[in-house]
Amino acid sequence: MAAKTFPIExxxxxxxxxxxxxxxxxxxxxxxxxGTEAGGIIAPPTFVQSSAQFDPDYFLRPKVGQPWFGSGKNPTGVDRSAGDGGRGGGGGGGGLHAEQHYEYHRHIKPGDVLTATTKPGKTWEREGRRSGKLVFSESVTEYRDQNGELVITARGVGVRTERPVDQKQEA
Amino acid sequence: MALKASNLKVGETHTARVVDDLKRTQIVQYAGASGDYNPLHTDEVFTTQVAGYPSVFAHGMLTMGMTGKMITDYVGDARLKKYGVRFTSQVFPGDTLDASATLKEIKDEGGEKVAVFDVSTVNQNGVQVLSGYAEARVDP
Known part of the structure; x- marks a missing residue:
């Protein structure tokens, strides 16, 4: 996620x-x-995920004047034959979130203004039991505060599946 | 409130129900707050007719967020140092989730006691939907 400025509100x-x-x-x-050890309002552990709100290009948010792949008059708002239908969840499966890791250097609070810098990490593949070939890709995001101090390090892993995940569950 | 290393036993498990009969509305709330508006989570027409899933399903990060409540309620405010998960199965509307933290070890780190937990969340059928770890500062 590439939020230039992520104001904590x-x-x-x-x-x-x-x-x-x-x-x-x-x-x-x-x-x-x-009166708590936090000393004031803090954000819950997974809050920085919502930096997506401040990423102008975040692709899972409808944007004015641009096609959106969710349903309206039709089940999807994009012309799939034009080759633009697969983003985020195409008929063949699409992208899912596989892993997320956080390291907290301090707990963020209202008034902080963070900057997020994301770097791509490793990519790897494996054959999945329930969804065909899986392609994993990792990214590491550093959240720094208004003083340039590192406050949270986040590592995410996304996976693209060959087909939708089979729903037969094994306990 | 805070956990004390001297009161904790390795292997001990703390469990909490983090959602009972997950509602589609809660998934909509999460989409709105997080900014992840992927139709797979809120748009039944798209998800069943285009993406090929039986129904909309929760954001993995919603499951991680709900599981996070179990952890922070247990270890106390502003105590968490690390938290990471793998999403092992999808979570659907109607699911009931129980999250647990099992103490793996207590280590000394920079003059502090840090408790390391294995974290797991299971649905009403006993299927694990999330597997991970958390590390939190605890009192001596």
Whole structure:
């Protein structure tokens, strides 16, 4: 994710915590949060994922004046024969999130302004049992604060599958 | 509130239910907050008719976020040092998830005690949907 500027905002943290079903007051109630070890509102552990909101080019967000592959009048808003239908989840399977890792150098709080820098990592392939050939690719994102200090290191792995994942589950 | 190394036993497991009967609306909330609007998560028409899945399914990061609540409720606010996961199965609307942290070891790191946990989340059928680890600072 390439957010040039990722402002950490209290309202955004509150909405994010609600969306993951986390009602811990340290994520929305400043008076409560002051009395905790956090010393004030902090963001939940996976919050930096929402830096996508501040990436102008993030491809999984509809953009004004551009085709969107979700449904409207038709099941998909793009002409698949034009070869633009596979982004994010084409008929053959598409991209899924395989792994995510975070290292916290400090806990971020409202008022911080982060900068994210992403570098590609390794890529590898293997044959999957439930979805054909799997192509994995890794990326490492460093989030730095307004003082240039590294606050979170994130490593993500995405996978593209040859076909949709077979739903026969084995316990 | 905070965990104490002297009270923890290797192999001990803490478990919490992190969602009961996952609603499509919660997946929509996560899409809106995170900014990941991939139709695979919220658009049933696209997901069934174009992508070929039986229904919309949760963002992997929603499962990681919900599992994160189990961890931070257990270890305390602002204590987490590392948290990483692999997504091992998809999570669908209607799923009920139980997340657990099992103490693997307590190590000394820069003058602090750090607890290392294996993390696992399973659905109502006992299928693991997430597997990972977490490291958190604990009191001596």
């Amino acid at each position: 209290a309202g955004h943290i509150m909405m994010f915590a609600r969306s993951v079903g986390d009602d811990n007051k340290v994520y929305y109630d400043e008076d409560h949060a002051k």
